[in-house]
Amino acid sequence: MSTSHPDKPKPGLLGQLADFFDDRTGYRALVHEALYERVPGGARWRYVWGSTLVFAFLTQVITGLVLWSSYSASAQTAWESVYYIQHEMTGGWLLRGIHHVMAQAMVVLLALHLMQVVIDGAYRAPREVNFWLGLVLMMLVLGMALTGYLLPWDQKGYWATRVATNLAGLVPLVGPSLQQLVVGGPDYGHHTLTRFFALHAGFLPATLVIMLVVHLSLFRKHGLHAKQPITKPDAMFWPDQVLKDAVAMLAVMAVVLGVILMPALRAMLDGRPIVPGELGAELGAPADPSQPYAAARPEWYFLFLFQFLKVFEGWGATGEFFGAIVVPGLTMAVMFLMPILGRWNLGHRFNVAFTLAILGGAGLLTALALNEDYCARWIDPATFADVRELHEKTEGDPAKIAAALGNDPGKIADFKKRHRKWDAYRHSQAFLDAAVQAKVDAERSIELAGRPEKIPPAGALELVRNDALSQGPKLFAQHCASCHAHVDPAAAGASALLAKASAANLFEFGKAAWMRGLLDPKQVAGPAYFGNTAHKEGDMVNFVTNDLTDRDTWKPADIEAVIAAMAAEAGFADTQAPPDLIEKGRTLIADGERCGGCHKFGDNDMELGSAPDITGWGSKEWLVGILTDPTHERFYGDSNDRMPSFGKADEGAMPLLTSQQIGLIADWLRGEWYRPAAAAH
Amino acid sequence: MNRHQGNADRGQPVSGGPAASGRRNFLAEFAAMVCGGLAFLAPVGAGVWMFLDPLRRRGAAAAFLPVTELSGIPDDGVPRQFPVVADRVDAWTGFAAEPIGAVYLCRQKGSQTVEALSATCPHAGCFVEIDKAEKCFRCPCHNSRFTIDGGIVAPSPSPRAMDGLECQVGKNGAVAVKWQNFYTGIAEKVARP
Structure with a gap:
């Protein structure tokens, strides 16, 4: 320790500096103590699990801190900031991928570490306290996994967390209060995120670090629990065991990176482009409390608990309480008692059997859960x-x-x-x-x-809710599909769907092809148009089947001109068509001897009321109008057949659809929604 | 070691030393614990106080919310799903007219009354879906099944039938539902405060 040993030459500048610090801190002794631990029977691979867990935790700390520097915990910014990390920030996909996959690796490593400790009987005196600390550490890790799942605030995390927190409400006496404390109020929102984040990145890891320090120092105090019989001479922790540990850490990291990069390799082999944002951890659609999410499942390592709840089918509330609280609680209690039970040889055997049974049972339940979900594939x-x-x-x-x-x-x-x-x-x-x-x-x-x-201040959910492509099919299914079909007539199985519908097929409504079908005598009274409506034998059907087939008045070229002009009204004019075709069609439509005999069109002489006004037919404005009120004299008036006035309501009542929803349906029918520039070309 | 001695090595007698009376020692220990404890009481107390804030937060009081019009519910005895729209407050953010949940509304042939069921599964709070082929309700999370009028189909993980909601039909045909959330996973239907 002394700097002035008479036999030693005076050290160099660096040595002097080291001496200076050692004098004041005694760090050399600390380092020596840390590295030169005796490993009875020499370094072995079976001792690496604890070290890989420490490594995994440190990886989570490093990646987690950097993620933290870009994450924003609130209902309008959580999904958005994770989107930005994953899809726009350089290397964000890799960092988030490592954090996500390593969390799963940690659960696997925990199971291996626990299994090894139990099988080796390493929980026996004097190591009981350290075993208990290990169990606490395990619960902390699982707690971090659970809280981390919510943070992206996507549909998957949101709905899985709802189930998990509802189960917390089943704890006797304090359940409802506990749930409200965890959720941060009566409903899920900002404070659910801020609390989960504080737990995930603050309370839980801080507790974990303290516990880990005690766990490691107790481990050093008792020394390594060597697997008997010892056949080889003792070795030092450094470098023999450290080398094995380091190789194991590298292997864990390689597996994690492999999981992240595997899809990229597959894409490369298939000749598909590699999109970095699609690698690593996935990000679902933003959380929407009003949108059901039928694919809600917990992360795979919690699937066995999820499946376990189904075991108690038919038990009612007792089953729920039993499956979610009592059985997991008893299991943990037994595990805490293991060091006591392990004093007897039979007890130790029980412990080993119990641990293997729990892990085997969990594996079986996981397999059952996966089979229930995926069996339709085979x-x-x-x-x-x-x-x-x-x-x-x-x-x-x-x-x-x-x-x-x-x-x-x-x-x-x-x-x-x-x-x-x-x-x-x-x-x-x-x-x-x-x-x-x-x-x-x-x-x-x-x-x-x-x-x-970019994303508006109200968040990505507003983007989704105002997106015709996302909302159109849902609104159509709920409000229109009970009568109208929306199917490509050329698609397989289309005829069955059309036969079931009781109103016109609205696929490509407004386009020339739709109009051509309407003006086709063979189709106009068919199921895709007026066939299943009150207008089946109406004036329009009569006109198409009789007047339009009269080749003296209606040349095929005239009909094509009308079709082109109608598509142009909808805003779908064929840009390749000769310039005067649409004009010709307009003149024919307005003509009082032809379409204009019933339909108002532009400023022709027809009055409103006899047939729908077809000025701007199929345009967004026209569609919004007919969806809002088909009984308006501009549209079907008194002859309206069953179609509800979706946007009109009596004084004080609520319309069936808001004007925003009607606009979304119109946009969707017209195929108008945002398309990224790359796809549009 | 001659220049950098720790305090303990300085050789001065420890205050009081072994000769000090036990009572004085006790007083010092007691005072140290009280002072230290009090010093920590403020941050811990303030922390716990604020941490418990969510316990005094209440959701919006149960109220009749307009959902749709009578004409919007076909009288064929098949439940249809409707979003429940209301103003919502999430901590510091206020939302005007946001979808806050969903109900199933059902009307029998020729009837002017409407049956309303909450779409929230009484088992664990997932979103119950309607199974058109089987003419029943089904929860996609844990396979709870309910009859078309919300009754329980045994064996079911759910401890109770779907939660019915009070429903009013106004003179002008406006259908309003008394929107409430209930505790999940228990046999009794208990409304959340």
């Missing part, structure tokens, strides 16, 4: 065709089913069994469809967020 629905047919024929009435099966108990039991399987198939298919929809919604949100105008 089950052929054709095998249930008869079940489905019988079910539809009998409308699911058990008495009718029994009668159809000749009241044969064997056949009925078999039907029930296969019906359950069919049910499972449909369940899985619904999940897969929801997952596809979630992906479509996510991609569209990201596309919208990438507009040159």
